[in-house]
Amino acid sequence: SAEAYYRQKPLQYLGNILGHEGKGSLLSALKSAGWAEGLSAGAGFTGRNQGTFNISVQLTPEGLIEQDKVVATTFKMIQKIRERGVEEWRFKEQGRLSKIAFDFAEKSEPIHTVSRLADNLHKYAPEHVLQGGYIHEDFDARLVSRYLRHLKPDNVLRVVTNPALESTKRSPYYQTPYTVQAQGFQTAAVAKVFLKQLQLPDENPFIPKRLGLKQQLGVSKGFQRLKTASTLALWHHQDTSFGTPKASIKIRVKSPVVGQSALTAAQAQLFAELASDALNEFSYPAALAGLHYQINANSRGLDLSVAGYNDRQGLLLKQLLSVIQRARFAEERFVGLKAELLRRWRNTQQQTPYQQLFSIAPTTLYAPYWHELDMADALEGVSFKEFKQFVAQIFTGTELQVLMYGNMFEQEALKLGAMLHSKLHRPAEDELLAPAAKVVRLRGAPLQQHVQTNHPDAAVVFYLQGAGDSIQDAAINALLRQSLQSSFFHRLRTEKQLGYIVFVSNMSLKSVPGSVFVVQSPSAKVAELIAEVNDYFQVQAQGFSSDGMPDFLKHKAALLSRLQEKPKNLAERAGLYWQEIVDSREGVAYRSQLIEAVNALDETSFITAATGLLAQPAGVWFSAAPEAMNANGALKPLGSPAKFKRLSETYLYP
DSSP states (O other): OOOGGGGTTTHHHHHHHHHHSSTTTTHHHHHHTEEEEEEEEEEEEEESSSSEEEEEEEEOOOHHTEEEHHHHHHHHHHHHHHHHHOOHHHHHHHHHHHHHHHHOOOOOHHHHHHHHHHTTTTTGGGTTTTTTTOOOOOHHHHHHHHHHTTGGGOOOOOOOOTTTEEEEEOOTTTOOOOOOOOOOSSOOOOOOHHHHTOOOOOOTOOOOOOOOOOOOSSOOOEEEEEETTTEEEEEEEEETTTTOOOOEEEEEEOOOOGGGGGHHHHHHHHHHHHHHHHHHHHHHHHHHTEEEEOOOOOOEEEEEEEEEGGGGGHHHHHHHHHHHHHHOOOHHHHHHHHHHHHHHHHHHGGSHHHHHHHHHHHHHHHSSOHHHHHHHHHHHHHHHHHHHHHHTTTTTTTTTEEEEESSOOOHHHHHHHHHHHHHOOOOOOSOOOOEEEEEEOOOOOOOOEEEEEEEEEEEEEEEEEESOOSHHHHHHHHHHHHHHHHHHHHIIIISSOOOOOEEEEEEEETTBEEEEEEEEEESSOOOHHHHHHHHHHHHHHHHHHHHOOOTHHHHHHHHHHHTTTTSSSSSHHHHHEEEEHTTTTTTTTTTHHHHHHHHHOOOOEEEEEHHHHHHHHEHHHHHHHHOOOOTOOSEEEOOOOOHHHHHHOOEEOO
């Protein structure tokens, strides 16, 4: 076991090299051969006197076939570490990164902090309980070499997880199929030309050197929208109140071409996958240094972000922009990542019933938005040539929404904003606009959307829409969820014993408030679940009308307490700002307006509104079961989601 050597961290030293994802790394080589998509390395099981060092590889289908060569390549990388020797500068670099991470660790939930410290009491000396996981005090090359000697072919347990594996045994408790085979100590032969690309990582260029907080110039302007172009909306807030030299940059690119169809949306998803893949080797050292990026596609464009220590943010942002602007992707990576994306989308059919319904609900009620299976069908036949034609148009006629928040001057934000606009926006010859966001406005009796699954459980998700999209409607719906969540669980889970998954959750779409009431059951049928939830609504509505609401003030106080909770760190506050921006709320006063609206609710007005929502609910029943939908059921089927959205009245948002 390496537990006693937490000051020297021998396994972290080895894991940092073997788990590296930069140029010349083990993962880079395995990816180039088409054998792997991901890799991690580090301490595994640890006891008082024994432990394991785990190397986990996410194999491609080709990698599964060539797994012996994957193992051989891994041991070649281990041999390179032996040949180079244990180097003190690597230990010191890891120590610098750990010290920065400890010095500027952001606050987390108290329960998580307490749990971590309680666990640390078993691992570290009392004086090191807080920082034991970060300490790098005593470099010991001989100790690292001692552990390195255990990483050899005759000391390996190889575990292969594969759904198509032929099994000979089953585990006694969970009946998991498995097989056990003896393996030889010799590694497979791998071409020397291929192995030459393996290199140990260089020094990390992203380690921040300037960690000071930037002093406010003049009077703080707080959160503000800066003067911008017609196709660029830039928000900024210089904020060092959390005491960390970090900044958060968030970018939404609205593209006219992305939101046109399931095909264009699917290609945008693939574009984001390829761009992230192309950046991986360059950005991995940045991630080690506390600087992270994301590239995601949304139904109307792309979302980009860079967050972390602001000292080296510009370097990562420029490379990110270069990759997505040039879009020089290799055809073999297009083929591999397209297959992986299609596999992931198809596998959503293996999710639990209520999880499947959670993904179906917003795609039925919001446009433009398409389900994963629809995008998979659309993307299946797309060639590399067709994909490149799509990519050539993706930044034409775009509109940008940008947030610059944290340890950053206003002038820096303006300069970066101008650079972003020049890289991510190309003027269109004809006026092109990204499609508006639409949320179906539900009226009349609830409809039903049913999914037939291969899971034995039945599930229902009832989406209850608010009466309107005003701030008052949002307040009423938030308080309704707060007041019903406990009684809903108690009645359907504890009293009725309908299922082990029972809860109430928020599903607001843009400014349209909505709540979902969820039940998944191993015993009850869909019709019974719908009847029980309906009965619950009627009982609650009648109770409000006849008995009032004795706990009104308690529920109102609990909701206000949650809404008034201040962000614990820079990332949380950036998230709140960003939600205001992408939800088309120009000012960030929305949260304070919501608090005011909740405060303004009295028991009588709330009961009137809540009773109206529950007695004649405007919503949609989403159901899932092994059986098909009963054609003679009491509820009218919703039909095609695309047609439903096209013909329905909607709320419209830019």
